[in-house]
Amino acid sequence: LIEARDITKIYQMGDMQVHALRGATLEVRLGELVAIMGPSGSGKSTLMNILGCLDQPSSGEYFLEGVEIDQLDDNQLAQIRGRKIGFVFQTFNLLSRTTALSNVELPLVYSGMGGRQRRKRAMDALDAVGLADRVHHRPNELSGGQQQRVAIARALINEPSIILADEPTGNLDSKSGAEIMAIFQHLNEVRGITIIFVTHEPEIAQHTRRIVSLADGRIVDDRPVREP
Amino acid sequence: LIEARDITKIYQMGDMQVHALRGATLEVRLGELVAIMGPSGSGKSTLMNILGCLDQPSSGEYFLEGVEIDQLDDNQLAQIRGRKIGFVFQTFNLLSRTTALSNVELPLVYSGMGGRQRRKRAMDALDAVGLADRVHHRPNELSGGQQQRVAIARALINEPSIILADEPTGNLDSKSGAEIMAIFQHLNEVRGITIIFVTHEPEIAQHTRRIVSLADGRIVDDRPVREP
């Protein structure tokens, strides 16, 4: 259960202020599949970073499973990020000096999993996103869409209970994009994982059950997806 | 006029070979507006880098305006890249320590334009892509789609005769994407600039006059866009 109340985010730039979020209130229940849409610069990534405990709001409260996030210390936050949440970044954020396989193994290193089991799990995750033949490539030896898929595999590897994906299909052709969406839908419908993702593509949003729309730092719409 | 004949690109990975391009032949005339489509990993960015003189093929020939590119020295190549070609990278490649404005000014610095005129031109270019109020932000103070638009403004600033754009609307909502496409179409129809861009979105490709399709390192289709 995600509960964000009246979240603002203000960046100070010299003597000017940028209001990235101007009071966003959002509730997401366990097992939901939610799409966040809105124009470029409307605050989607800013909101996702706050929901993912990667950033703090300037004001407002954020509760994750009933726990108020700004009351937690760094260790507790790291635990939540590592175990509960899988985050797919809009710009991937892969480690450039190591292979796809090592990148995907990384969350399992932090959670203390043994080497052989870790490697098998990472191989399976890369296979699931169609990259079985690219596991030893480093990010700059991968296409844009392949890098995006490594970032997705890494986010799923710890079997988090919440997945936050910031435009996970932006660099993918429709077929690869559909394969990724099928993975997300399976995780949501079969394993009950709560999934929130940002997308610019209406056809992708149509496959979710709820669409939250942002504009200029505010939530301007929040409605269920109508069955066609 | 772009003439690429039987272009291959092979990456050596240890004792394995990755065939990113397996013999691509492509001719593009002055003033064309061409979309390149294909699955993730099919060789689109690799082909674009070769067309943009940023990379060399493993075999095959590439002629740009009748000049055989592999006969040129580094200086001549730099001239072509700086003056003739505007390149929008799939992963933006902005300088992270400097502002949007400085990033966009950079090609004009290299072409020797004076400071005041350079600044005015860069301000106009950023205004044209809707970023007038973000000129002093650095890339990590910009949204994904805003970074993409800075990369687009930078590619246009030198008024190149050829624009190569690798998924220029991948991070943009449909409205911002349509605004960018309108800029490209204007440059093509009114100023006669030759434009080749990679896209995953069929609706965007429909606004061009020719669609080249890649699969597994080969050009598998090349046809005009039929009027609806």
Ligand SMILES: Nc1ncnc2c1ncn2[C@@H]1O[C@H](COP(=O)(O)OP(=O)(O)OP(=O)(O)O)[C@@H](O)[C@H]1O
């Ligand atoms: N430096 C490299 N070393 C090894 N293989 C590479 C390298 N660069 C690219 N590749 C491989 O070459 C193939 C083509 O890559 P390319 O970036 O051209 O694909 P693309 O069509 O642009 O894909 P996308 O739509 O995902 O951006 C991919 O399978 C990729 O893994």
Ligand SMILES: Nc1ncnc2c1ncn2[C@@H]1O[C@H](COP(=O)(O)OP(=O)(O)OP(=O)(O)O)[C@@H](O)[C@H]1O
């Ligand atoms: N560190 C920062 N300093 C100043 N302004 C910032 C900073 N980070 C983001 N912004 C601004 O906050 C606004 C919201 O940014 P955000 O990244 O959340 O947008 P977005 O909706 O994800 O856009 P996109 O669809 O382009 O990715 C943007 O206008 C951006 O310029």
Ligand SMILES: [Mg+2]
């Ligand atoms: Mg964003």
Ligand SMILES: [Mg+2]
């Ligand atoms: Mg590419």
